[in-house]
Amino acid sequence: MRFSAETSTAFNLPPQLPRTPLPTLAPPSLYRPFTKQWLYFNRRFNEMVYQMPRMFPNAGVDNRVICINGVGAQKEFSVLMTDYLPDLHLLQTGQCFPLYVYDDVKAGGGDGPQAGLFAPASDDERKRRDALTDEGLAHFQSAYAGENVGKQDVFYYVYSILHSQDYRERYADNLRKELPRIPCVKTAADFWAFSKAGRKLADLHVNYETVEKYALQIEGGGLLLTDADYRVEKMRYGKNGKDKDLTTLIYNDKITVKGIPLEAYEYVVNGKPALDWVVERQCVKTDKDSGIVNDANDWAIETMNNPRYPLELFQRVVTVSLETMKIVRSLPSLDILALSQQPVSALPPTVTTLAV
Structure with a gap:
């Protein structure tokens, strides 16, 4: 077992690990695509947890995250949704964008200290909110005036857009160098088509263990x-x-x-x-x-x-593979608003600027 310099210094490791059991939990996590493993998590040994405590503050929490390749990944762009805590290398140097974030009320926000990633948290200690910002929602609502566009609609629209073959081919160079930018498609009809397809894709990928077995x-x-x-x-x-x-x-x-x-x-x-x-x-x-x-x-x-x-x-x-490709092929052609027609006169927002 290897430890970083800071962890080794803090616990004087080696020469010997403490023999007294430490308070830990081992929840399931998505280690690789369609492969779960138990995650050994003890905050004293997991030095870098990034924003995961805000996405999965305890085992069994209700959340979904869109996982993508990180910037500079050598493999072609990829995306996968999960409702389990993902491994860093689920997708190469992955980054995750959640449906919800859970703020630590006692710490005055999501960045304060806590007992551990999977420490028990009561409703009084954690406050769930949508990860998509109000500004991010307004960006899409102004593009489709008169439509009842909600934050989940945008979340699944993003997931669907990231599966679009047109999108991946058109922006292949950009996807290697920066986080994905999410354009507004020209018509409300196309927006809803993408959003509904994104929900279907999400349900397939999250529930891969319960879909019908293909008759082989x-x-x-x-x-x-x-x-x-x-x-x-x-x-x-x-x-x-x-x-x-x-x-x-x-x-x-x-x-x-x-x-x-x-x-x-x-x-x-x-x-x-x-x-x-x-x-x-x-x-x-x-x-x-x-x-x-x-x-x-x-x-x-x-x-x-x-x-x-x-x-x-x-x-x-x-089954998941066949149904995924069936949905992807049914997506509308990527006909997007010109920059001058976008809700704001700027480049389309990245997935990071849409969420906190």
């Missing part, structure tokens, strides 16, 4: 399979000569999955298809330095109470 051909014993037969060590795709057969997945030595639609691989998150993230992360892997074993079967059995979880996750992410 699962070969290898049928009703004779026991729970133990669903143990996974390392999934791999089939072979078609020297090439990968992406329509086939060798789940383990007893189960083979066939009939995977190739269109599902078109949904790419953080540099690779969403399905590849499942194949990569649902495995048994031993860390070379520490010898610690990361076993996806433990999560399946102990947390999900379902030994079939890795296989079913793959099926569900097939």
Whole structure:
């Protein structure tokens, strides 16, 4: 285990970690796309938590965050929404923009000291408010006068715009150098089309563990399979000569999955298809330095109470991938207001200037 210089100095580490148990909680977090892990969080050891205490002040808090690549990321622009605390590298050098922020009332705001990221907080200690500023909302309301545009409408509009292929292609250079700027589309009809599509995308991505499983051909014993037969060590795709057969997945030595639609691989998150993230992360892997074993079967059995979880996750992410691309393809063409027609005579606002 490695510590920063400040943490090592503060706790005189090494030579020895304290043996007395420290007050900690281990909530689930989104570690990689469509992959959850327990987050060991103790404020004495997590030196840099940034604004996360304002987004997720305690386990189970109601929030959603739009996660994007950070500025200067080497991978192509990507975006993913989650309702769990995200890992910094969920998306490469990621940054997050929440639906809500939770201000610490006792500290007079969200930046004061607190016991810990997941310290219990009563309603009197935390005040929830929309992260989108009133100025950010007014920017869009003035663009669509007469429309009942609310803050959540704008939040999901942003999520949808960031999925638009037109947007990503037109502003590819900008997205590598700066945070995304969010333009106003020309018509209210297009605004609502983007906003409603953004809600659908958000629900798909947040609820990926409960969407319908895609009906794949699962070969290898049928009703004779026991729970133990669903143990996974390392999934791999089939072979078609020297090439990968992406329509086939060798789940383990007893189960083979066939009939995977190739269109599902078109949904790419953080540099690779969403399905590849499942194949990569649902495995048994031993860390070379520490010898610690990361076993996806433990999560399946102990947390999900379902030994079939890795296989079913793959099926569900097939559904998520297909439905995501269906929604993305249905988005309106990106027909935006000229700068002179924007609500203010300036560049479109970045996601940061829209929220606090």
